[in-house]
């Protein structure tokens with residue numbers, strides 16, 4: 001055995017490292033597990049395709065773009081899979097550049113599925129915040145940013161669509177700082193104004209990367225790189241202006257600070273045009289160089305589980321019926337420590353029951369061979385994992401429990417009525433399952449009325465629940481409005497205090513969490529002022 005390397009913070013300095021440990025640390029060091037957060041239309045699908053193109057996972061990008069509007073990312077990726085013969089799903093894309101392996105986790109763009117995004121971000125080590133250069137921070141970006149911020153996820157920022165008229169770059173930096181309280185530290189700087197975009201200066205080297213408009217950008221485009229002298233010559237006034245701005249940036253001290261970035265206080269900023277492939281290579285390089293690899297995951301007690309501990313991971317997403325040929329339920333697990341091998345026996349920390357991951361696979365690997373093993377940072381899918389629910393921790397030999405996954409306090413509530421009283425069993429089972437998958441929150445009233453209440457943050461969640469109840473469980477439901485619009489997590493004390501309230505009540509989720517629901521924010525505020533000691537928390541977990 002050999003002593004640990006001094007720069008490995010995850011293993012005690014004096015402990016010897018086995019070959020398996022060495023392999024685990026090496027695999028973890030080479031992994032980047034990240035997500036893209038953006039507002040719809042900022043270019044996430046385009047960027048995803050280009051990352052795959054530049055990552056060598058596809059030879060040509062763009063073919064899936066011809067379907068027009070109304071498509072969604074899931075079907076794009078499935079289409080991509082079909083056409084290219086590579087394995088992708090809407091949950092994670094797995095590709096390698098050099099010796100770095102990327103796991104790109106998909107975040108649903110629609111606001112109504114923000115809860116899904118929250119869960120996905122709990123499995124990511126970093127994220128790319130993608131902004132439209134003409135629009136800056138949009139509502140959904142802000143919402144997702146807040147989620148990322150709550151977890152201190154390091155963010156890289158790509159300002160996209162710079163080939164088009166848009167906002168002045170200094171203005172954009174101010175805007176990011178003011179809106180997000182996040183300090184932007186440009187790594188590249190645009191030359192030319194939006195609409196007359198000439199390219200970017202790589203602030204680390206001073207080199208000029210010339211923008212070339214490409215039609216479609218379906219192939220990798222070699223970038224012309226000029227020295228500052230050459231760029232000054234070819235770009236004239238545009239170069240002079242950019243250099244003045246760069247001086248200003250240096251004067252205000254906006255350079256990359258790695259520690260502040262890792263703590264989620266600053267964000268390295270890149271400018272590009274995903275549709276023209278411009279800036280995609282630089283972003284990939286930045287993900288390799290700056291984005292953090294997996295590190296010791298924090299457990300429920302606040303301890304750090306070393307990467308080299310036996311296998312552990314947590315379920316962050318459950319997807320039902322991803323394969324239309326047969327009903328299935330795939331649980332997606334983010335690996336936090338150890339080496340995963342197919343067929344291994346693990347324990348479910350919640351149920352205390354053993355679980356054999358015989359059907360487990362890394363669903364998204366390009367090569368089937370990769371299905372046999374996985375490492376920290378990877379995402380594996382377990383098929384027909386009926387015993388698993390969101391937030392479950394799985395471990396081998398050395399017990400660990402990871403913290404529950406945060407969820408958003410529901411804002412919409414509906415009574416779910418069984419439309420066919422002959423289907424009571426299916427009705428109960430269906431709702432239970434939708435709750436476990438995180439489609440909606442299943443809630444029970446404490447006032448004795450047995451009608452279940454569904455909670456969520458967006459109408460689409462209810463639409464999905466209603467559709468799946470009818471088609472999958474054969475138990476059609478009628479949804480009826482409730483008067484409630486605002487919820488807070490509370491406890492027994494809150495339940496007692498609200499017992500006879502006429503405009504609020506307490507609902508209990510399947511896991512015992514109590515939710516105080518109010519007919520308006522005003523009712524909540526009024527109650528809060530009169531009951532300052534009652535627990536009313538906005539943070540929920542799954």
Ligand code: GDP
Pocket residue numbers: 038039040041042043044045046047109160161162163164272273274275276
């Ligand atoms: P998503 O909704 O975030 O996934 O956005 P899409 O990738 O579908 O892009 C939305 C629209 O913006 C599409 O028409 C894209 O062709 C276009 N788009 C994406 N990136 C760029 C870019 O860099 N420049 C320009 N001009 N258009 C872009």
